[in-house]
Amino acid sequence: MSPYMDGPDARQATRRRCGDARRGRPGQVGAPGVGAGRPGRRFTRLRALCHSRGLPRCRARGPERPQETGSREVVSRRFWTLLVRFEDVAFHYGAGPDVLRHVDFHLPPASFRFLAGPSGAGKSSLLKLMYLAQRPSAGRIHLFDRDVAHLTRRQKAETRRRIGVVFQDFRLLDHLTALDNVALPLRIAGQRSVKVRDHVAELLAWVGLGDYLGAYPATLSGGQQQRVAIARAVVGRPRLLLADEPTGNVDDRIAVRLLYLFEELNKLGTTIVIATHNESLVARFSHPVMRLHDGEVRVTQGGAAIAAPSKGSAA
Amino acid sequence: MLRANRDLPLERDASARYLPWLIAVMVYLAALGLVGALVMNKVVARWSAGLQGTATVQVPPEDPAGGGVGRAARLDRTIEILLATDGVTDARVLEPDEIAALIEPWLGAGADYGDLPLPDLIAVTFDPARAPDLARLAADLAAAVPGTLLDDHQRWLARLTNLARSIELVAGFVVALIGFAAVATVVFATRMGLSLHAPIIHLLHLIGAQDAYVAQQFQAHALRLTLRGGVLGVALAAVTVLLLQRIAAGLDDLPVPSFQLGPYDWILLIVLPAIVAGIAMATARFTVLRTLGRLP
Numbered sequence: 138m139s140p141y142m143d144g145p146d147a148r149q150a151t152r153r154r155c156g157d158a159r160r161g162r163p164g165q166v167g168a169p170g171v172g173a174g175r176p177g178r179r180f181t182r183l184r185a186l187c188h189s190r191g192l193p194r195c196r197a198r199g200p201e202r203p204q205e206t207g208s209r210e211v212v213s214r215r216f217w218t219l220l221v222r223f224e225d226v227a228f229h230y231g232a233g234p235d236v237l238r239h240v241d242f243h244l245p246p247a248s249f250r251f252l253a254g255p256s257g258a259g260k261s262s263l264l265k266l267m268y269l270a271q272r273p274s275a276g277r278i279h280l281f282d283r284d285v286a287h288l289t290r291r292q293k294a295e296t297r298r299r300i301g302v303v304f305q306d307f308r309l310l311d312h313l314t315a316l317d318n319v320a321l322p323l324r325i326a327g328q329r330s331v332k333v334r335d336h337v338a339e340l341l342a343w344v345g346l347g348d349y350l351g352a353y354p355a356t357l358s359g360g361q362q363q364r365v366a367i368a369r370a371v372v373g374r375p376r377l378l379l380a381d382e383p384t385g386n387v388d389d390r391i392a393v394r395l396l397y398l399f400e401e402l403n404k405l406g407t408t409i410v411i412a413t414h415n416e417s418l419v420a421r422f423s424h425p426v427m428r429l430h431d432g433e434v435r436v437t438q439g440g441a442a443i444a445a446p447s448k449g450s451a452a
Numbered sequence: 453m454l455r456a457n458r459d460l461p462l463e464r465d466a467s468a469r470y471l472p473w474l475i476a477v478m479v480y481l482a483a484l485g486l487v488g489a490l491v492m493n494k495v496v497a498r499w500s501a502g503l504q505g506t507a508t509v510q511v512p513p514e515d516p517a518g519g520g521v522g523r524a525a526r527l528d529r530t531i532e533i534l535l536a537t538d539g540v541t542d543a544r545v546l547e548p549d550e551i552a553a554l555i556e557p558w559l560g561a562g563a564d565y566g567d568l569p570l571p572d573l574i575a576v577t578f579d580p581a582r583a584p585d586l587a588r589l590a591a592d593l594a595a596a597v598p599g600t601l602l603d604d605h606q607r608w609l610a611r612l613t614n615l616a617r618s619i620e621l622v623a624g625f626v627v628a629l630i631g632f633a634a635v636a637t638v639v640f641a642t643r644m645g646l647s648l649h650a651p652i653i654h655l656l657h658l659i660g661a662q663d664a665y666v667a668q669q670f671q672a673h674a675l676r677l678t679l680r681g682g683v684l685g686v687a688l689a690a691v692t693v694l695l696l697q698r699i700a701a702g703l704d705d706l707p708v709p710s711f712q713l714g715p716y717d718w719i720l721l722i723v724l725p726a727i728v729a730g731i732a733m734a735t736a737r738f739t740v741l742r743t744l745g746r747l748p
Contacts, residue, residue, distance in 0.1 A: 270658055272748070290745070291662060298660030312461040321459060325661045363637050373660075 218282055219243045220408050221267060222375050223434075226276030229261055236262045238432045240276070244410070246376065249403045251419045252412040254429035258413040262306065263429065264379045267410065268302045269293055282378070300324055301375035301407075303383045307366040309354040315341060315365045316350040322373040340368050344398070359386035367395065371402055378402060380411045384418060392418055459555055459656060460666070461648045462673040467641035472681035473661075474637055479685025482630040483721055487693055489623035490717045495615040499609060507586065507604040509534065509543075509574040509593065516599040526597045527572055533596055534576055539584040542577040574600075631731065638678070640733045642670055642739040653744075667740035674736035675729050682725025690721060 221244040228237040236259045244250065254262050265271040266278060269285060277286045280296055288296060302320075309318050316337050323333045341347055344364040354362055363386050370378060380399070384392035396411075396418065403409045410427075413419060419426055426437045461469065511530055515521050527545060527711035546554075551573060578584060592600035646653065653666055693713065700711035713721075 268658060293656070293661045294660050297658060300660075302658060310459065310652060310655070312464070313459065317459075321656075322659050325656065325659055325665055326460070369659075420731075 164386040218246060219279065220246050220248075220281060222275040222277075223266075224279070226266065226273045228259075228266060228271065228274050230262075235274070236431055237266075237429075240432075240434050242427065242434055242436070244377075244408055246408055247403065247406045249400070249409045250411070250426040251422070251424055251426040252410055252429065253414065253416065253419055253426050257415060259432055260429055261370040261381055262412075263434075264302075264381050264410070264412055267377070268300050268379055269297055276402060298322070298373060299376045300379040301370035301373060303363075303366050303370045303378070303380035305381040305385065307354075307362050307370075309362055309365055311354055314351045314353055315346060315357065318354065318365055319368045319372050321369060326373060337368075337372060340372055341365070344368050360391055363387060363395075367398070371407070374405075375407060377408045378410070380409070382413055383411060384413060384415060389418070393421065396422060453697075458669065460645070460652055460669050460673075462645055462649070462669065465641075465645055465648060467644060468677060471637065471641050471677045471682070475634060475678045475681025475728065475732070476685040476688070478634045478637075479631045479682045479724060480688045482627045482728075483686055483689030483724055484692065485623045485626040485630065486720070486724070487689070487713065489620045489627070489715070490713065490720070491625065492616045492620040493710060494712075494714075496613050496620075499612060499616075500637070505578055505580040505583070507576040507578070507602055509576055510571040510601040510603065511574065511597060512571050512599040513569045521597075523572070526600075527574070530574060530593060530597050530600055533593055534574065534589075537584050537589055537592075539582045540576060540578045542575075544575050546573040546575055631728075634678075634728060635731065635735050638674055638735045639739050642674065642736045643743065645670060646740065646743055663741050663744040666744060667737045670740045671733045671737040674732040678732035679725055679729040682728045686721055686725050693721075 162320075197343070221242075223240050223242050226233050226237060226240040228240075229235045237433075240263070252263060262271065266273055267280070269288075270375050272286075281299060283292075285293070285296070310321070313321075316334070319341060320333045320337045323336065324330075336345070338350055341350055344367060346352075346361060346364055346368070349357065349361065349365075354365065357365065363383065367380070367383060370380070378399070383399075384395055387395065392415070399409050399411060400422075428435045428437055505567060509530060511523075511526055513523060515526065531543050531545070534540050551570060555570075586604050593600040593602055656666060697711050697713075
C-alpha cells in the first residue's frame with residue numbers, strides 16, 4: 138500500500154481496529170457475537186480510539202452497543218450515526234413504471250455492501266439516488282443524518298463531496314490527463330495545486346498507474362481507465378464510496394485485486410457499496426449483499442438469504 | 453501538468469474562435485464612439501470657457517439716427533458707458549488687423565475689405581462673479597449710441613453647444629448599443645457552452661462542484677477572450693485616432709474643432725478592454741449562475 142493510504146503504522150493499525158469494529162465484521166471487535174460478554178470494556182476502548190483519531194463519529198452515549206438478532210446483522214441506531222437511510226423509497230423515470238419500490242435499508246459507517254441483481258434490476262438507479270443524481274418518487278432518503286429532500290443546492294454539493302462514485306462508464310474527462318482527472322475532486326474542494334499533485338501522484342501509483350500521470354484517457358486501456366475512475370472516487374477520502382459495476386471491464390484477477398483495494402479503503406473507515414452482477418465475485422467475499430428483486434431490496438450474506446423482511450432492511 | 457480550473461474544454465468551443473474577433477470589432481467601434489464623445493465634450497468646454505466673461509459691442513460706422521455724431525465720438529461714448537458699468541473690467545476697441553483676422557476665414561487672406569462698411573468692435577471683459585445685467589446694458593448703449601449692439605455670444609454658443617451635446621449623446625448611445633451587443637454575444641456564447649458541456653457540468657456537480665465553481669471557469673474564459681479581442685480593438689482604434697489627429701493637424705487655420713486627446717482620454721482608451729472584459733466576466737458569471745440555478 139502507498140504512503141498516501143497508509144499513514145503512520147500505529148495510526149493505521151488503530152484505524153483498522155476502529156474501522157473493522159465499526160463495520161461489524163464477524164469475529165472482530167464490535168461485530169455481532171464478539172465482545173457481547175464484555176461490552177463495557179471493549180466499547181469504551183473503541184470509543185476512545187475513535188475519538189482520539191478523529192474518525193467518523195461513534196456516538197458514545199450511555200450503555201448502547203450493537204445489537205444482534207439471530208444471524209441478522211442489525212446495528213443499533215442509537216449507537217451509530219447512519220450514513221445512509223432509505224425509508225419506503227420508490228423511484229421511476231418520468232411516467233414509466235416503478236424501478237424501485239418499498240426500499241428500506243440503512244448503512245452504518247464503515248460498512249461494506251454488495252448490491253447485486255440482474256441487469257435492469259435497478260442497481261444503478263439505487264446508486265443514483267444515493268449519490269443524489271436523482272430524486273425519489275416517494276419515500277425519504279437520509280444521507281449523513283440529513284433528509285436530502287431538504288438540502289439546498291449548496292448543501293447538496295457539500296454532501297456530494299463526501300461521496301465518491303465510480304461510474305459504470307467511468308466518465309473520465311477526455312481532455313484531461315489521468316492526473317488531472319483524479320485531481321478533480323480535490324480542485325473542486327479548493328485544495329492547492331501543489332498539494333493536490335503530490336497526493337494524486339501517490340494515489341495513481343497506488344492503483345498501479347504511477348507511470349501514466351500524463352496519459353489521456355483515450356490512450357489508456359479499459360482497466361486502466363477504471364482504475365483512474367476509482368482513484369478519482371477515493372482521492373477525496375469520501376465517507377461513502379459507491380461503485381457501479383467497477384469490475385465490469387477487467388478480468389477476474391484484476392477484479393479481485395480491485396475488491397481488495399476497496400476493502401483497504403473500508404478498513405480506513407469508508408462505507409462501500411459495490412453494485413455488480415458478477416455473482417462469482419460476490420461469493421468470494423463475506424460481505425453482506427443487498428439483492429434487488431422486483432424493485433425491492435433483500436439482504437443476504439455469503440450467498441444465503443439472512444434476512445428478507447417485507448421492507449428489506451439491509452443493515 | 454495540472455490545469456487548475458480548466459475542467460471544461462471551453463477553449464475548444466467555436467466561441468473561442470469567433471468571440472475575440474467580434475469583441476475586437478465592437479471595442480473598435482466603441483472606442484471611436486468614445487473618442488467622438490470626448491472630442492465634442494472638449495470642444496464645448498473650450499468654447500464655453502473661452503467666451504465666459506466676455507461680450508462684444510458693435511458700433512455701426514455711420515450714425516443711423518443721422519445726427520451727424522462722428523465715429524470716434526460714438527466710440528468714446530460707448531467706451532465711457534461700458535467702463536462706468538459695475539462689473540465691467542475692460543473695454544477695448546479692436547484694431548483693424550484684429551478685425552481682418554476675424555473675417556479672414558470667410559473672405560480669404562489678403563482680401564481688400566477697406567471699402568466695406570465694417571462696424572467697429574469693442575471687446576468687453578467683465579468679472580463673471582459679478583456680471584452686469586447685459587440686457588439693461590444693451591438698452592443703455594442703444595439709447596446713448598443708436599445702432600449699437602451688445603452680443604454676449606450666448607445665442608450662437610447655445611446652438612453650438614446643443615449640437616455638440618447631441619453629437620456627444622449619439623456617440624454615447626452608440627457606445628451603449630455596442631456594449632449591449634457585446635453583452636448579448638457573451639450571453640449567447642455562455643449558453644452555448646453550457647449546452648455543449650452539459651455532461652461534464654453534470655459530472656462536476658456529482659463530484660461536488662458548486663455552481664460558482666462552474667461559473668468561475670466560464671467567467672475566466674470570457675475574460676480571456678474579451679481581453680484578447682478588446683486589446684486588438686483598442687489598438688486599431690488608437691491607430692485610427694492617431695491618423696485622424698495627423699490629418700486634423702493640417703487644418704489648424706480652419707474653424708473646425710481640434711482633434712486632440714489628452715492624457716486622461718488616452719488612459720480611458722487603454723483601460724477600455726479591461727472594462728469590457730470585466731463586463732463580459734460578470735455577464736458570463738450571471739448567465740451561468742442563473743441557468744444552473746434553475747436546475748433541480
